[in-house]
Amino acid sequence: MMQDKHYLMIPGPTPVPPAVAAAMSRPMIGHRTDDFAAMHKRIVERLRVVFQTGNDIFILTNSGTGGMEAAVANTVSPGDRVLALVTGNFGERFARIAREYGAEVDEVHFGWGNCVDLKAVEEKLSSARYKVVLATQNETSTGVVNDIAGIGALVGKTSALLLVDGISGVGGIEIKMDEWNVDVLVTASQKALMLPPGLAMVAVSPKAWEVVAGNKSPRFYLSLPAAKKACEKWNTAYTPAVSLFAGLDAALEMMMAEGMDNVYARHMLMARATRAAVRALGLEQLAPEEAASPVVTAVKSPAGVDGDDIRKVLRKEYGVTFAGGQGILKGKIFRIAHMGFADKMDVIIAISALEMALARIGQPVDLGSGVRAAQKVFLGGNE
Amino acid sequence: MMQDKHYLMIPGPTPVPPAVAAAMSRPMIGHRTDDFAAMHKRIVERLRVVFQTGNDIFILTNSGTGGMEAAVANTVSPGDRVLALVTGNFGERFARIAREYGAEVDEVHFGWGNCVDLKAVEEKLSSARYKVVLATQNETSTGVVNDIAGIGALVGKTSALLLVDGISGVGGIEIKMDEWNVDVLVTASQKALMLPPGLAMVAVSPKAWEVVAGNKSPRFYLSLPAAKKACEKWNTAYTPAVSLFAGLDAALEMMMAEGMDNVYARHMLMARATRAAVRALGLEQLAPEEAASPVVTAVKSPAGVDGDDIRKVLRKEYGVTFAGGQGILKGKIFRIAHMGFADKMDVIIAISALEMALARIGQPVDLGSGVRAAQKVFLGGNE
Numbered sequence: 001m002m003q004d005k006h007y008l009m010i011p012g013p014t015p016v017p018p019a020v021a022a023a024m025s026r027p028m029i030g031h032r033t034d035d036f037a038a039m040h041k042r043i044v045e046r047l048r049v050v051f052q053t054g055n056d057i058f059i060l061t062n063s064g065t066g067g068m069e070a071a072v073a074n075t076v077s078p079g080d081r082v083l084a085l086v087t088g089n090f091g092e093r094f095a096r097i098a099r100e101y102g103a104e105v106d107e108v109h110f111g112w113g114n115c116v117d118l119k120a121v122e123e124k125l126s127s128a129r130y131k132v133v134l135a136t137q138n139e140t141s142t143g144v145v146n147d148i149a150g151i152g153a154l155v156g157k158t159s160a161l162l163l164v165d166g167i168s169g170v171g172g173i174e175i176k177m178d179e180w181n182v183d184v185l186v187t188a189s190q191k192a193l194m195l196p197p198g199l200a201m202v203a204v205s206p207k208a209w210e211v212v213a214g215n216k217s218p219r220f221y222l223s224l225p226a227a228k229k230a231c232e233k234w235n236t237a238y239t240p241a242v243s244l245f246a247g248l249d250a251a252l253e254m255m256m257a258e259g260m261d262n263v264y265a266r267h268m269l270m271a272r273a274t275r276a277a278v279r280a281l282g283l284e285q286l287a288p289e290e291a292a293s294p295v296v297t298a299v300k301s302p303a304g305v306d307g308d309d310i311r312k313v314l315r316k317e318y319g320v321t322f323a324g325g326q327g328i329l330k331g332k333i334f335r336i337a338h339m340g341f342a343d344k345m346d347v348i349i350a351i352s353a354l355e356m357a358l359a360r361i362g363q364p365v366d367l368g369s370g371v372r373a374a375q376k377v378f379l380g381g382n383e
Numbered sequence: 384m385m386q387d388k389h390y391l392m393i394p395g396p397t398p399v400p401p402a403v404a405a406a407m408s409r410p411m412i413g414h415r416t417d418d419f420a421a422m423h424k425r426i427v428e429r430l431r432v433v434f435q436t437g438n439d440i441f442i443l444t445n446s447g448t449g450g451m452e453a454a455v456a457n458t459v460s461p462g463d464r465v466l467a468l469v470t471g472n473f474g475e476r477f478a479r480i481a482r483e484y485g486a487e488v489d490e491v492h493f494g495w496g497n498c499v500d501l502k503a504v505e506e507k508l509s510s511a512r513y514k515v516v517l518a519t520q521n522e523t524s525t526g527v528v529n530d531i532a533g534i535g536a537l538v539g540k541t542s543a544l545l546l547v548d549g550i551s552g553v554g555g556i557e558i559k560m561d562e563w564n565v566d567v568l569v570t571a572s573q574k575a576l577m578l579p580p581g582l583a584m585v586a587v588s589p590k591a592w593e594v595v596a597g598n599k600s601p602r603f604y605l606s607l608p609a610a611k612k613a614c615e616k617w618n619t620a621y622t623p624a625v626s627l628f629a630g631l632d633a634a635l636e637m638m639m640a641e642g643m644d645n646v647y648a649r650h651m652l653m654a655r656a657t658r659a660a661v662r663a664l665g666l667e668q669l670a671p672e673e674a675a676s677p678v679v680t681a682v683k684s685p686a687g688v689d690g691d692d693i694r695k696v697l698r699k700e701y702g703v704t705f706a707g708g709q710g711i712l713k714g715k716i717f718r719i720a721h722m723g724f725a726d727k728m729d730v731i732i733a734i735s736a737l738e739m740a741l742a743r744i745g746q747p748v749d750l751g752s753g754v755r756a757a758q759k760v761f762l763g764g765n766e
Binding site: 197 | 413446448479579580
């Protein structure tokens with residue numbers, strides 16, 4: 001395999017565009033300067049377009065999990081009742097963080113590969129008074145996208161706050177924070193936003209602020225009131241990851257130039273082509289079609305085959321990296337990301353490499369049939 | 384002023400060497416890969432040389448304050464008695480974090496510009512039983528370096544843990560974690576380690592682990608037990624800032640090639656030259672000579688002059704950025720960093736620009752006299 005010919009197709013970190021890498025390589029600047037403040041302001045204004053919100057958005061220097069913890073630490077106090085809507089690994093993590101902060105967590109698990117059932121949410125919400133509801137927009141571990149609009153419509157009728165982990169979705173899957181009643185929306189840099197890991201973005205609704213301001217859990221580095229105070233002058237409470245901010249500025253510039261509608265359509269097209277190819281190869285996707293993620297496709301390993309063996313061949317022979325299964329799905333699925341700095345040819349690479357890897361491990365495969373199915377979607381696709 | 388001719392001389396973020404910028408621009412890799420694990424292991428082994436320790440070292444994706452909070456959240460529970468040795472802004476911050484976690488904090492403030500008085504520490508330690516002692520190695524806000532060896536010798540005789548904020552010192556000022564009885568040592572990427580901000584390093588002694596394992600404060604993203612478990616396979620508990628890790632790997636490679644003794648000698652030489660130049664210009668340094676920092680020199684503004692006015696001229700006319708005063712020292716001092724990717728010519732630039740800026744604002748100045756004093760130190764210096 002040729003040196004440096006690598007194709008990273010995991011659901012984060014995702015490949016970094018050259019323009020973003022160049023921006024991050026600019027000479028360092030101080031973070032208490034007018035130049036930094038101007039960049040910070042521009043970034044937040046553009047993130048508001050992505051989040052479809054007029055709310056405060058804070059950029060924290062930590063990875064997505066730190067953003068999830070910021071959402072919890074600033075809204076949950078010991079003894080609070082929390083409803084956790086769980087569809088996989090990251091939903092479980094959100095619930096675990098709430099328990100760490102002393103919440104009484106009602107965890108409703110919809111099963112790995114399924115999406116949140118709105119009827120169950122409605123029943124739960126009418127059965128008890130929750131302070132906070134936790135949901136995952138895109139469950140990366142299963143390639144399932146949840147109906148945040150539907151969940152938000154239900155939670156919005158109650159006094160509960162809706163906290164959404166949008167880490168692997170935001171920027172690749174449309175979200176309307178304000179219209180959908182999302183109170184705290186969390187995302188991170190290394191997914192659809194096309195950056196290396198290291199930044200989390202946390203947006204906060206006015207309804208959430210009423211709770212955040214007086215919340216009793218300890219919080220210092222992840223304090224949203226501290227972030228808000230600093231942000232009044234486009235400052236940050238603590239030293240920001242300056243080079244990642246510069247990269248984010250460049251990435252958002254690219255996204256604005258493409259137009260968010262086009263960004264979302266590109267992701268949906270790649271996902272449709274990937275699913276068509278998977279079907280053509282006689283493989284089965286994990287998620288139901290109606291809840292299949294636009295940014296990552298989870299595929300069941302053929303009977304008797306360990307998905308990790310397919311991944312090893314892909315990486316070693318073709319330089320292609322897929323993600324494996326997490327938790328109970330380890331070895332049983334592999335996941336193909338089409339997220340961020342990715343377009344049609346990346347799908348072609350993924351599928352053709354998959355075809356060859358299947359052949360290499362002795363699986364029956366009609367070489368080129370998956371690629372052809374993807375091509376048909378692209379040729380007839382809604383570009 | 385020519386475009387892109389900037390000289391960043393603040394005590395973090397510091398300039399990034401070209402080799403480090405290049406390493407950070409390498410294509411993204413997954414963080415659950417053998418390549419990442421090998422890099423992670425190499426980084427920790429080299430950090431052990433810098434920290435002079437055999438202890439566990441964890442690299443957290445957040446800025447230094449997050450590292451300070453990790454130190455506190457994993458060792459302090461509500462009601463614990465904490466002794467905070469404060470010599471400026473960052474000592475105050477450490478104490479504030481401990482209070483946020485419910486500690487009863489005895490805050491001993493030695494005054495802005497002074498260092499910790501060991502006699503006072505000895506008295507305090509004999510007067511009460513503390514669970515934790517907080518100290519700052521290099522108080523960035525005043526350009527004062529504290530005697531961690533002396534503090535550690537005293538604290539080591541008690542059951543208390545010594546938590547040291549080494550954020551602006553480690554890598555530029557020698558520290559011997561094990562020999563000096565430091566139990567938790569925190570540093571960050573954007574100072575003497577020559578990286579952009581975004582990483583904190585936290586080292587933990589066996590004595591500290593006994594407390595950390597069962598500590599009762601909420602901690603998830605900043606959990607040291609979670610970091611330890613992941614680190615067994617050179618993994619990280621949560622998604623790491625991959626590009627900053629790659630940069631850290633390259634920066635440590637540079638430091639190992641130079642040799643840590645040479646790194647420390649270079650910083651001390653720059654500091655001596657800066658102080659000689661400041662004196663030759665008739666200006667006064669804030670710190671007493673015996674506690675003057677090797678990595679940042681705080682200089683009192685001339686009588687009747689606002690230090691921020693000098694800084695404005697420096698930045699606008701010469702592209703040189705010094706730091707201002709913080710807290711009660713705002714406007715009263717300016718701070719010249721000689722930290723990280725800095726050598727003799729950076730001192731010459733700083734001093735000659737300072738001479739011209741003083742002339743510009745109408746202060747009497749013997750042009751070239753500061754530069755000459757620095758040159759003499761370099762020519763007679765202990766290289």
